[in-house]
Amino acid sequence: MSSTPLPSLPKGVSDAREVAELRFQKLFEDADAMSIQGYLADGTVVYWNRASEHIYGYSAAEAMGGNLLDLIIPHDVRTQVEGAVRWMFENGQGIPPSRMNLRHKQGHLVPVYSSHTVVSIDGRAPVMFCMDTDMSALAKAEHELRIAATAFDSQQGMLITDRLGVILRVNSSFTLTTGYTEAEAVGQSPRLLSSDRHPAEFWAAMWQSLHTVGSWQAEVWNKRKNGEIYADWVIINAVRDAQGEVTHFVGTLTDISQRKEAEGKIVRLAFFDPLTNLPNRRLMQDRLHQAISASQRNESCGALLCLDLDNFKLLNDSVGHDVGDLLLQKIAQRLTENIRDCDTAARFGGDTFLVMLEDLGADPVLAAAKAELIAQKLLDLLRQPHPLPDQTYQGSVSMGITLFGAPEDGADTLIQRVELAMYQAKAAGRNTLRFFDPQMQAEVSARAALELSLRGALGQNQFLLYYQAQVDQDGHVIGVEALLRWQDPRRGLVPPAEFIPLAEETGLILPLGLWVLETACQQLVLWAERAELAHLTVAVNVSALQFQQSDFAEQVLAVLARTGARADRLKLELTESLLVSNVEDVVAKMKVLKASGVGFSLDDFGTGYSSLSCLKRLPLDQLKIDQGFVRNLLVDADDAAIAKMIIALADSLGLEVIAEGVETAAQLEYLAGLGCRRFQGYLFSQALPVQSFEAFVSSL
Numbered sequence: 001m002s003s004t005p006l007p008s009l010p011k012g013v014s015d016a017r018e019v020a021e022l023r024f025q026k027l028f029e030d031a032d033a034m035s036i037q038g039y040l041a042d043g044t045v046v047y048w049n050r051a052s053e054h055i056y057g058y059s060a061a062e063a064m065g066g067n068l069l070d071l072i073i074p075h076d077v078r079t080q081v082e083g084a085v086r087w088m089f090e091n092g093q094g095i096p097p098s099r100m101n102l103r104h105k106q107g108h109l110v111p112v113y114s115s116h117t118v119v120s121i122d123g124r125a126p127v128m129f130c131m132d133t134d135m136s137a138l139a140k141a142e143h144e145l146r147i148a149a150t151a152f153d154s155q156q157g158m159l160i161t162d163r164l165g166v167i168l169r170v171n172s173s174f175t176l177t178t179g180y181t182e183a184e185a186v187g188q189s190p191r192l193l194s195s196d197r198h199p200a201e202f203w204a205a206m207w208q209s210l211h212t213v214g215s216w217q218a219e220v221w222n223k224r225k226n227g228e229i230y231a232d233w234v235i236i237n238a239v240r241d242a243q244g245e246v247t248h249f250v251g252t253l254t255d256i257s258q259r260k261e262a263e264g265k266i267v268r269l270a271f272f273d274p275l276t277n278l279p280n281r282r283l284m285q286d287r288l289h290q291a292i293s294a295s296q297r298n299e300s301c302g303a304l305l306c307l308d309l310d311n312f313k314l315l316n317d318s319v320g321h322d323v324g325d326l327l328l329q330k331i332a333q334r335l336t337e338n339i340r341d342c343d344t345a346a347r348f349g350g351d352t353f354l355v356m357l358e359d360l361g362a363d364p365v366l367a368a369a370k371a372e373l374i375a376q377k378l379l380d381l382l383r384q385p386h387p388l389p390d391q392t393y394q395g396s397v398s399m400g401i402t403l404f405g406a407p408e409d410g411a412d413t414l415i416q417r418v419e420l421a422m423y424q425a426k427a428a429g430r431n432t433l434r435f436f437d438p439q440m441q442a443e444v445s446a447r448a449a450l451e452l453s454l455r456g457a458l459g460q461n462q463f464l465l466y467y468q469a470q471v472d473q474d475g476h477v478i479g480v481e482a483l484l485r486w487q488d489p490r491r492g493l494v495p496p497a498e499f500i501p502l503a504e505e506t507g508l509i510l511p512l513g514l515w516v517l518e519t520a521c522q523q524l525v526l527w528a529e530r531a532e533l534a535h536l537t538v539a540v541n542v543s544a545l546q547f548q549q550s551d552f553a554e555q556v557l558a559v560l561a562r563t564g565a566r567a568d569r570l571k572l573e574l575t576e577s578l579l580v581s582n583v584e585d586v587v588a589k590m591k592v593l594k595a596s597g598v599g600f601s602l603d604d605f606g607t608g609y610s611s612l613s614c615l616k617r618l619p620l621d622q623l624k625i626d627q628g629f630v631r632n633l634l635v636d637a638d639d640a641a642i643a644k645m646i647i648a649l650a651d652s653l654g655l656e657v658i659a660e661g662v663e664t665a666a667q668l669e670y671l672a673g674l675g676c677r678r679f680q681g682y683l684f685s686q687a688l689p690v691q692s693f694e695a696f697v698s699s700l
Contacts, residue, residue, distance in 0.1 A: 034259060035112070035132040040125055041089045043068040047129070055112070055134050057105030072102040074109065088128055092118050097219060099135060111139040113233060113256075115263070119270065122285055122412065133259060142235060142252065157232075157253035163246045165189055177232075177255050179225030190251070193222040195229050206236070210249065214238040219256070230257040273347040275325055276332035284346035284354055288411040291344075291358050292404055298359075301367035301405040305355040305375055306418040307335075307382070310396045310430040312351040323388055327395075330386050338381055339374075354418070364403060368435065371401055375433050383431065396431035398422055451506055453488060454499055458511060462487050465519050466687035469696065470539070470658060470680045473672060477697055479537035479571070481660075481680065482520045483687045484512070504543060513546045514555065521565035523690065528566065532697060539571040539601060544578045548585075553592040560596070567597030571621070575603050579614055587617055594619045601658070605646055616653070623650045625671075627661020627681070634666055647674045 035055045038047030048063040056063075056072050063071060073081050084095050094116030101109040112132040120126040138156065157174035161167050170185045178185075178193060185192065198221065209216040217235040224230060232253045239248040268274075271283035279287065288304070295302045309331070316324040328351065335345040335353060344356040357374060360367035383396045400421025404414050421436040428434060457463060464487060467480040486494040503509040520538045527533035546552060560567050572593070578586060590600055601622035602615075625646050633640040643659070650657035659671050662681030671679070685696055 033133065034262060035130075035134070037063075037068075037130045037132070038127045039068050039085070039130070040127065041085070043085065045071070046127060051134075052132075055104075055110055055132065056102070062105075072104075072110075074101065074103050085128065088116060088118050089126060092120060092126070094118060094128070099217065100132075102132070111135040120286075121282060131259075131263065133256070138233075138235070138252070138254060142237070157255070159185070159190065159251050159253075161190065161249045161251070163248065165249065167192075168248070174253065177224075177253060178222070184225075193224075193232075195221045195223040197221040197229070210236060210238050211246070214240070222253070230255060231260045232256065276329055276347050278332050278336070278353075279344060279346040281346070281348050284344065284348065284356070285411050285415075287344050287346075288356060288414065291356055292409055292411060292414075295358070295405040296407060296409075299362050299405075300358075301360045301362065301364055301403050303357040303360055303367065303371035303374075303401055303403050304414050304418045305357065305371070305378070306348070306400040306415075306422040307353045307355065307378070307397045308399075308422050308426070309351040310398055310426075312395070315393065315395070319388075319391070326388055327386055327393060330388075331382060334381050335378065338378060352422075354415075360403075364405070367403055367405075368401075371403065372433070372435075375399055375401055379431075379433060398425035398430045399433040400425055400436065401433060402436035447502065450499065451502055453491075454486075454502060454506070454508060457486060457488065458508075458515060462489070463512070463515065464689065465516065465523070466689055467523075467538075467693040468680060468687040469685040469693070470537075470678060471684050472679075473677045475684070475700075477536065477700065478678070479539060480693065481539040481541075481573070481687075482516060482523075483541075484516055485687075504545060507545070509543050509545055510549070513543060514559075516540055517556065518559050518563065521559050521563040521570065524565040524569050525563055528569075533694065537569050537571050537599070539573050541573045541575075541603065544575065547574065547578055547589065548582075553589045556593055556598065557596060560598075567593075568599070570597075571599040571601055573601045573603040573624070576605065579618075583614055583617070587619070590619050615649075620653075620655055622656040622658055622678075625657065625659040625676070630659050630661045630667060630671070630681070631663075634670060640670075643671065643676075644674050647671075647676050651675060 029049050032051050032054075035052040036047065036049045037045060037052050040046060045063045045066050045068065048058070048060045052063070053059050058066075058071060068085070069078050069081065088094055097113065097115035099111065100114050101111050102114075104110050111134075113135050114130055114132045116128060116130050118126050118128050155173060157177040158171040159167055159174055160169045167185050167188050167190065170180070170182050174185070175181055180192065202218075206216045206218070215235070215237045217233070220232050220234045221229055222232045222234075233256050234251060234253055236249055236251045238246045239250060241247050271280060272278065273280045291302055294300075309327075312324065312327075315327065328347070331353065332345070332347065335355060339345055339355060339357075342358050346354045346356075348354045355378070357371055360370045379397060379399060383394065385392045385394045400418045400423070402414055402417040402421060417436040421434045424437075425432050425434040464485050466483045466485050468483060469477045470479040470481060472478050484496060484500070486496075486499055488494050500509070503512055517540055520540050524536075524538055527536055549555070556570075556572075559565075560570070594600070599621040600619065601624050602618070602620055603624050604626040605623045623646055625643055629639045629643050629646075631639075633643050647657050656678055657676055658678035658680060659667075659676050660680045662668055662671065662679045662683045664683060667681075668679060668683060685693075688696060
């Protein structure tokens with residue numbers, strides 16, 4: 001079997017949703033008694049299961065890409081079918097189920113009972129699914145009944161009544177299906193099976209059809225003797241005498257409850273989360289579309305809430321996914337029990353839930369107040385203890401809120417807004433709620449645009465290195481710090497503070513950092529050929545993410561070998577954040593590079609996490625006094641004391657010390673008085689492009 005699988009569900013879903021999708025596809029494929037086909041609006045076949053191959057004779061390979069009208073629609077009903085298909089796609093729903101005669105590959109007609117549904121998913125073309133049950137056996141039985149109404153060898157339940165509707169006979173299948181024996185049924189009216197689900201007009205239409213046409217068929221909800229409600233496909237034919245008078249009615253009952261159950265499972269798997277039984281992402285988006293339209297039509301505001309469990313991963317990792325799933329079920333139960341009947345709660349994926357509040361009034365201010373009141377109530381309820389196996393869990397949620405009702409509101413836009421608000425609540429410390437702020441959207445949009453530009457910048461050679469001089473106590477330039485700059489064609493020179501953190505967050509710092517290292521080493525090689533520059537060292541900043549790469553040391557050595565740069569002229573500047581975890585790995589990599597001659601400086605010392613015991617283990621060459629301490633050391637006694645301590649510590653450990661951010665002669669004099677012998681800052685030179693830096697050195 002080589003049929004194309006059903007369109008996949010949206011990405012990023014949880015394991016439970018992936019299992020649900022597999023079940024959904026298997027249910028479609030293995031429904032041996034039900035032909036299931038999928039068609040686009042123009043009739044193109046996009047799905048054809050095994051039962052379809054059996055009923056219509058076309059293999060999936062033959063049917064896929066073909067057209068409904070050409071494959072199975074008889075010529076004399078093509079126009080009618082075209083109109084019905086067009087109506088279903090225009091209205092987004094199926095026409096009522098009905099009996100049809102469709103064409104087999106070999107040319108003969110196949111009687112089927114066909115029902116239809118149109119499935120729409122945002123961003124994809126809608127698909128009409130046809131679910132056909134082969135009624136060939138039933139058609140044959142009907143033919144035999146017309147020949148002899150007493151032929152009770154059918155697999156369907158059968159009954160014969162007199163012209164007044166009193167039951168005269170039933171067959172064994174009737175007894176098996178309904179639970180009523182022949183003795184219990186004979187003399188009774190078929191109302192014996194009534195479930196009271198159909199209005200009087202339904203039965204009136206039946207009698208009219210029987211007396212005018214002589215036959216009637218429909219899907220009927222009947223009731224078994226044990227009280228169970230089930231679905232029958234009922235066909236009734238009138239038997240007339242030679243004078244044309246009705247003498248009897250012959251009815252056949254086909255139990256289609258399994259087919260109805262299969263249809264229900266298809267709907268549930270497609271639109272409900274199997275773990276919590278809440279509407280899933282697809283159904284929530286559809287209901288949100290409807291709610292937005294109703295809100296605009298009624299001029300009433302609604303609100304969308306996004307709830308995300310705080311630290312849910314920690315619970316899963318510590319006690320297992322089974323307990324985590326149980327917590328999600330309890331969360332879902334509390335949500336459904338504490339929202340109004342007109343509101344909707346849905347599981348949006350993982351540990352994220354959406355709650356849609358409707359009819360909050362026309363005044364946006366009052367609507368926001370109502371939404372906040374409901375949201376706060378839910379926050380309080382969800383952080384109450386949850387009884388779990390062998391423990392009681394008490395957690396919290398972060399929640400975002402956004403209102404809807406404006407003409408420009410769309411479902412996707414609202415979901416994006418409420419998720420942003422939820423992330424803002426997370427950033428605010430969790431266990432709280434935040435309303436969507438347009439400024440938040442502007443910042444995120446700007447960040448997204450910057451990230452997109454940043455991703456293309458490296459391939460388009462938009463980066464360059466600037467060099468800031470490092471001098472000794474006599475004012476001689478002894479080295480430089482290589483500083484990355486981004487020359488964006490539209491923005492101009494982008495400040496590092498804007499794009500470096502983004503590069504860290506997105507992982508772009510890895511290829512970017514490697515480019516910086518390679519470019520700096522190439523510059524070392526060029527300077528080695530010039531007597532006035534050959535002595536310079538180049539300091540390159542290395543991010544924690546770079547250093548954590550398992551092959552970082554090998555990468556550096558490969559760059560040195562590739563460029564021919566001297567390892568003893570390269571200095572790697574590390575930040576204290578690198579020392580938060582896995583110090584053993586840091587030391588091991590540093591020792592490998594140190595053995596090849598590479599030097600190390602600890603950047604921004606005094607601002608982070610270093611302990612003295614950790615500091616002693618690192619094969620450092622230099623400590624760097626952060627410019628934050630240098631800036632105020634003449635007016636702030638604490639900064640002056642820290643600078644003094646760093647210089648003394650470096651001296652005791654046999655390390656160089658360099659002060660960055662030196663901007664005034666007074667700062668220089670003070671630091672020199674404390675024993676500092678290396679300096680960097682605007683007092684000497686700002687960061688310069690390579691040609692300007694070389695001219696600066698030549699001018700000294």
